[in-house]
Amino acid sequence: MSDEGSPVNSPLRRAAAILLLALGAALPAFATAPTVQEAQTLMSKGDYAGALGLLDAYLAHTPQDAEARFTRGLALVKLDRIDEAITVFSDLTRDYPKLPEPYNNLAVLYAQKGEYEKARDALEAALATHPAYATAHENLGDIYAALAAAAYNRALQLDQDNPTVRQKLALINQLTNIPGGVAATAGTPPAPAAPAAEAPPPPPPVAEAAPPSPPAVAPPAAPPAAVQPPPAEAATAALPPPAPSVAQTAPPPAAPEAQAAVSAPAPAPAVPAPAEAVANTAPAAGDDQAILEVVNAWAQAWSMQDPKTYLSFYADDFKPEGGVSRAAWEAQRRERLTAPSHISVTVLEPRISHVGAHRVDVRFVQDYSSGSFSDRVDKTLELSDRSGAWKIVREIVH
Amino acid sequence: MAFAPARAPRFEPQRWRARVCAVLFALGWPALAAAADGPERQLLEAVQALQQGDSRAALEQLEQLVHREPRFRLAQLLYGEVLAARSGVAVADPLIDRNDPHVRALLQELHARLAAAGDQAPPPEALPDAILRLSARHRYAVVVDLPHARLYVLKNNGGTLARAGDYYVSLAKHGYGKRSAGDLRTPVGVYRVTGFKPGRELPAFYGAGAFPLNYPNGWDRLHGRDGDGIWLHGVPREVYARPPRASEGCVVLANDDLLALKPVLLADDTPVVLGDELQWRDAATLAQETEALERLIEDWRASLAARDARRYAAFYAEDFRDGRGLDKAGFVAAQRRFVDTRRRLKVRVRDLDLFRYPGERGLVLARFVEEVGSGRRRRLIRKEQYWRREPDGRWLIVCEENPAPQPSARPARLRTALATSAE
Numbered sequence: 001m002s003d004e005g006s007p008v009n010s011p012l013r014r015a016a017a018i019l020l021l022a023l024g025a026a027l028p029a030f031a032t033a034p035t036v037q038e039a040q041t042l043m044s045k046g047d048y049a050g051a052l053g054l055l056d057a058y059l060a061h062t063p064q065d066a067e068a069r070f071t072r073g074l075a076l077v078k079l080d081r082i083d084e085a086i087t088v089f090s091d092l093t094r095d096y097p098k099l100p101e102p103y104n105n106l107a108v109l110y111a112q113k114g115e116y117e118k119a120r121d122a123l124e125a126a127l128a129t130h131p132a133y134a135t136a137h138e139n140l141g142d143i144y145a146a147l148a149a150a151a152y153n154r155a156l157q158l159d160q161d162n163p164t165v166r167q168k169l170a171l172i173n174q175l176t177n178i179p180g181g182v183a184a185t186a187g188t189p190p191a192p193a194a195p196a197a198e199a200p201p202p203p204p205p206v207a208e209a210a211p212p213s214p215p216a217v218a219p220p221a222a223p224p225a226a227v228q229p230p231p232a233e234a235a236t237a238a239l240p241p242p243a244p245s246v247a248q249t250a251p252p253p254a255a256p257e258a259q260a261a262v263s264a265p266a267p268a269p270a271v272p273a274p275a276e277a278v279a280n281t282a283p284a285a286g287d288d289q290a291i292l293e294v295v296n297a298w299a300q301a302w303s304m305q306d307p308k309t310y311l312s313f314y315a316d317d318f319k320p321e322g323g324v325s326r327a328a329w330e331a332q333r334r335e336r337l338t339a340p341s342h343i344s345v346t347v348l349e350p351r352i353s354h355v356g357a358h359r360v361d362v363r364f365v366q367d368y369s370s371g372s373f374s375d376r377v378d379k380t381l382e383l384s385d386r387s388g389a390w391k392i393v394r395e396i397v398h
Numbered sequence: 399m400a401f402a403p404a405r406a407p408r409f410e411p412q413r414w415r416a417r418v419c420a421v422l423f424a425l426g427w428p429a430l431a432a433a434a435d436g437p438e439r440q441l442l443e444a445v446q447a448l449q450q451g452d453s454r455a456a457l458e459q460l461e462q463l464v465h466r467e468p469r470f471r472l473a474q475l476l477y478g479e480v481l482a483a484r485s486g487v488a489v490a491d492p493l494i495d496r497n498d499p500h501v502r503a504l505l506q507e508l509h510a511r512l513a514a515a516g517d518q519a520p521p522p523e524a525l526p527d528a529i530l531r532l533s534a535r536h537r538y539a540v541v542v543d544l545p546h547a548r549l550y551v552l553k554n555n556g557g558t559l560a561r562a563g564d565y566y567v568s569l570a571k572h573g574y575g576k577r578s579a580g581d582l583r584t585p586v587g588v589y590r591v592t593g594f595k596p597g598r599e600l601p602a603f604y605g606a607g608a609f610p611l612n613y614p615n616g617w618d619r620l621h622g623r624d625g626d627g628i629w630l631h632g633v634p635r636e637v638y639a640r641p642p643r644a645s646e647g648c649v650v651l652a653n654d655d656l657l658a659l660k661p662v663l664l665a666d667d668t669p670v671v672l673g674d675e676l677q678w679r680d681a682a683t684l685a686q687e688t689e690a691l692e693r694l695i696e697d698w699r700a701s702l703a704a705r706d707a708r709r710y711a712a713f714y715a716e717d718f719r720d721g722r723g724l725d726k727a728g729f730v731a732a733q734r735r736f737v738d739t740r741r742r743l744k745v746r747v748r749d750l751d752l753f754r755y756p757g758e759r760g761l762v763l764a765r766f767v768e769e770v771g772s773g774r775r776r777r778l779i780r781k782e783q784y785w786r787r788e789p790d791g792r793w794l795i796v797c798e799e800n801p802a803p804q805p806s807a808r809p810a811r812l813r814t815a816l817a818t819s820a821e
Contacts, residue, residue, distance in 0.1 A: 117461070144485030151464065151478035152492050155471045156500045324494045332495045368499050375499045375643070376571060397497055 033058070036068045039075070048078040066096055073105065082109055093125065100126035100133045107139055116147045157373070288352050294390045295362050295381060299345040307334040315384060315391035340370035358385035436654075437467045437638065438566060442515050444476060456480050470638035472507050503641035510547040510642045511566055518546060524678035525559050526550065528588075528671045530688045530762070531752035532559060537665040542567060542649060542672045544574040544584060547642040549651065551662055558681070565659070568640040568650040574674055575757065576613070579625035582646050585613045586757035589628075589670045591663045597632060597653075605632025606653035609663050611670060616721055616782055616799045617755070617763075630663070630670070632656040673756040691752050694785070694793050695764055703745040707734050714795050715786060721799030729798070745770055748778075760787030761796075 032040075035058040039051040055072040059065065073088035086109050092102035103126035110119035123140040126133055294313065301309035311330060320329035337343065350364040359382070366379045382394035444459035460477040467473060475492070482489040492501055513519075520526075526541045532554050539552040539559065547569060553562040569584040570576075576585040591609040600608060608631035614623050625647065632653040633640055639652050649672070651659070662668060701709040711730045718726040746769040755761040761784060768779040784797040 141486045144481045145487040145489045148478045148481035148485060148489045151474045151481060152489075154464075154468065155475035155478060155504060156492055156498075157471070321496060328490070328494060332490070332492075332498070336495070336498055370499075373500065373503070374571070375503065375641070377499075377502075395497065397502070 032067055033062070033065060036065070036071055039068075039071055043071070043075060043078065048075045051075045052079065064095075066092065066099070070102065073102075077105075077109070082112065085109060093122070097125075098129045100130040100136060104133070104136050104139065107136070107143070111139075111143060111146070116143050116150070119143050120147070291352055291360055291362060291383060291390055292350055294383065295347055295350060295364070298381070298392070299347045299366075302337060302345045303343050305337050305340075305343055307337045310337060313392050315386060315393045318391070318393055318395075321396065343370045344368070355382075359383070360390075437463055437470055437473070437652075438511060438515075440466075441470070441473055441476070441511065444473075444480075445512065448476075448480070453480050453484060457484065467638045469636060472504050472511070472639070475504050476508075503644075506642050507566075507639065514546055514548045514564070514566065520678035521680075522561070523680060525552070525561070525681055525684060526671070526673065527677045527679050527684060528673045528754050528756055529559065529669070529752075530684060530691060530754055531750060532557065532669070533749040533751050533766075535666055535749050536668060536751070538562075538662045538668045540659070540662060540668060540670045541676065542670070543676050544569060544586065544672060544674050549649070549659075551659070563658075565651055565655040566639060568642055568644045570645050570647045571643050573643065574672070576625060576628070576647060577623050580646075581625070584645070584647050584649060584672060585611075585618065585623070585628055586672050586674045587613070587615060587617060588753045588755060588763055589613055589615060589672065590667060591630065591670060594660065594664060600631075603634050604629070605634055606656050607632060607660075608648075609656075609659075616801060617784060617797065620719060620721075620797055630656065630659075669751065669753070671753065671756060675756065688752060691762060691764070691785075691793075692750070695747055695750060695766070698795075699745050699747050702733075703743055705743060714798075715788075718794075718796055718798075720797070721801070743770070755784065761785070762787075762793070 035054055039054040039058075042048075042051040042054065052072065052075045055068055055075065059068050059072065062068065069088055069092055073085045073092070076082075076085035076088060086106060089102045089106040089109065092099065093106060096102065103122045107119040107122035107126070110116070110122060120140065120143045123136045123143065126136040127140065130136070298310065298313040301313065311333065318326070320326065324332075344367075346367040348365040348367055350362055353361045353363070355361055361380050361382050363378065363380045365376055367376050368374060378398040380394075380396045380398065381392050382396075383390040384393045440459050440463045444456040444463065447453070447456035447459060457477075457480050460473060460480060463470065463473045464477050478489075479491070479493070482491060492498065493505075495501055496505075526543070528541055529539055529552065532539055532552075534554065534556045536554050538554060541550045541552065542548070543550065547567055549565045549567045550561060551563045551565075552559045570582050572582040574584040574586050576583040589611040592612050593610060595604075595608045595610070597605055597607040608629040611628045611630065613626065613628040618624075627647075629648045631648055631650060633650060640650050644650065663670070698710075698713050701713065707730070710733070711726070714726045714730065716726060718729065720729045724732065748767040748769055750764065750766040753763040753765075755763045764781075764783045764785060766781055768781050770777045770779065779800055782797075782799045782801055783795050785793045786796045787793055
């Protein structure tokens with residue numbers, strides 16, 4: 001994972017750090033030694049160095065006290081001595097393999113470093129002994145999601161540094177929501193909250209055994225990364241869960257174009273068309289020239305990587321192929337238009353057929369290239385005359 | 399509270415791997431000809447596990463695979479799918495946008511790889527009918543099944559062929575059936591490589607290197623096909639493989655696969671058949687057809703040895719053209735002059751190869767060395783004859799060439815002994 005750009009990781013790291021704070025609460029009920037209690041009190045006041053000093057002295061003669069070691073690990077995290085903290089939790093997993101919490105915290109720290117696979121292994125180890133450990137389940141889900149998003153990006157050659165990549169935003173929202181949100185229902189996609197509400201780390205959830213655990217109630221320590229406000233697309237990132245069914249993707253995929261029927265003619269489009277070609281022409285049904293101009297302007301908006309103009313060519317009732325929701329489709333198009341460093345789309349050999357007074361099919365060869373990638377496909381755009389402007393109601397690749 | 403250091407069961411990835419293997423073994427998963435431990439094999443095993451509903455096992459395979467080949471984008475896509483499914487968290491699925499060219503290209507690649515290993519895989523013992531006879535001087539032959547984006551290696555054990563591996567390939571953007579320069583198609587025909595250009599001497603785009611093909615060959619030139627620079631080459635460093643339709647005419651392989659083919663392609667004059675409608679047959683079926691054609695060549699040889707001009711001329715079609723444009727009358731006359739000057743004529747046909755010529759109906763390419771004379775006066779002439787099956791069932795020669803010995807990938811042993819055309 002080390003090849004990931006840090007702009008991707010830093011919000012995740014921040015989220016992971018928040019999780020860690022929350023996890024302090026998950027410390028099981030130990031017979032807490034007075035020194036450890038004292039250290040916890042210091043930590044709740046923000047005196048992590050002082051707490052660490054106490055714990056080091058205590059552990060010098062009581063080296064096997066699990067809770068002292070655990071608390072020491074938390075103090076090291078607060079002091080940003082992550083590698084030492086990893087050693088502490090790692091040693092705890094070795095000495096007390098049945099305790100899930102050290103695994104969990106280890107996982108959070110690995111995630112913070114972007115080592116998602118190690119994080120995942122640690123969480124799975126926690127779940128091996130405590131299958132119902134809700135926090136580990138949630139964290140594991142997030143780790144899988146982070147791994148999935150990274151894999152998708154590598155699969156689709158998306159620019160790793162591109163801030164508009166939607167998967168990442170969706171992911172970040174969910175990760176940051178975890179601590180305040182879903183507590184025990186692992187596997188339920190949490191509803192993404194309004195992105196604006198995420199600035200301060202929410203109070204930690206009370207997971208399993210909940211002793212009065214001072215470190216957890218110490219949120220003011222600043223998370224490492226600066227909180228960057230999510231871009232405007234964050235709102236559209238609140239996607240319906242696509243419920244990716246892997247088994248369905250495995251067999252050779254048939255072309256999904258089989259579905260017929262465009263939805264009923266919609267009322268007048270509310271969106272004003274920013275593209276000149278659209279705005280200036282008042283095409284009649286027979287005005288092939290105007291229709292071609294619209295199609296060419298559509299291709300040009302795509303080539304100019306201008307999602308706003310590009311999307312304005314689509315009718316309000318445009319139905320994406322494959323049963324995708326309009327919002328999901330728009331978000332995806334936005335991303336695909338902006339991710340490549342350059343795009344060129346050319347319309348070749350267009351043929352117009354009039355299928356109704358206010359309806360035409362334009363079939364053409366679409367020549368697409370971006371970066372080192374290029375392809376040619378036969379495409380049909382179905383356009384409908386909406387109050388004098390031709391709008392795309394359906395887009396089919398043959 | 400005391401914590402007894404207990405030996406709790408830890409998560410063991412190996413256990414899952416063993417399980418996948420057990421599942422595959424039990425199913426009798428067909429022996430894939432792809433390198434036994436190659437990345438494609440691992441991808442197929444992951445898909446197999448998914449089809450069994452064992453996403454855990456699939457995840458193990460895919461994780462290993464993306465570590466091993468991080469640039470194998472198709473593997474990354476499937477890995478993402480399995481992870482997203484397991485996460486229980488809403489992760490935007492790129493597969494929902496089938497109009498996206500990148501997604502479509504990856505799905506096409508998946509389709510090609512699965513089809514070549516699954517129901518469209520040729521039976522294990524079957525041979526491509528494009529090669530009817532391969533003389534023992536070739537150690538290998540390479541056949542590309544263009545519609546299925548697959549390259550097959552055939553090993554020649556003294557004239558008996560056996561399959562020895564197959565590889566995913568990418569072809570030209572507009573498919574195959576090249577006619578002219580810039581038509582973005584891969585040629586169909588029988589070719590050979592003319593050398594090897596190591597990757598370090600080429601732009602990064604060609605990856606590990608390139609084997610140029612001798613396109614356009616005699617048949618191509620006769621039909622006015624042009625363009626050049628058709629290579630078998632690798633892929634740039636950023637990718638493991640390219641989509642099935644990606645090049646401008648070349649046949650593109652993963653870099654490891656390309657290098658694995660080096661000894662095959664640089665062996666003695668390995669034919670490279672680019673086939674558009676290959677059929678897979680068992681060796682016995684092919685042998686019957688081969689015997690009939692061998693008899694035909696023998697009759698032709700006998701007519702030449704007997705200096706029977708009428709019988710000899712009857713083998714040539716009325717629309718015959720030789721490599722330099724001579725028509726039937728001119729060609730036969732030239733042959734007769736040549737033949738008549740020698741008193742004793744001994745003719746042998748050596749090293750006969752027979753190809754069912756791809757892209758054509760009822761056309762066979764016979765390649766051989768014609769040995770004329772004996773002893774010190776012996777001449778060796780390389781021949782390429784194109785035999786066409788007429789509507790009445792007869793076979794006639796429509797084109798005959800004495801190709802100059804081309805720059806071979808390796809110095810052919812024969813080359814020094816070869817005289818150019820004796821006419």
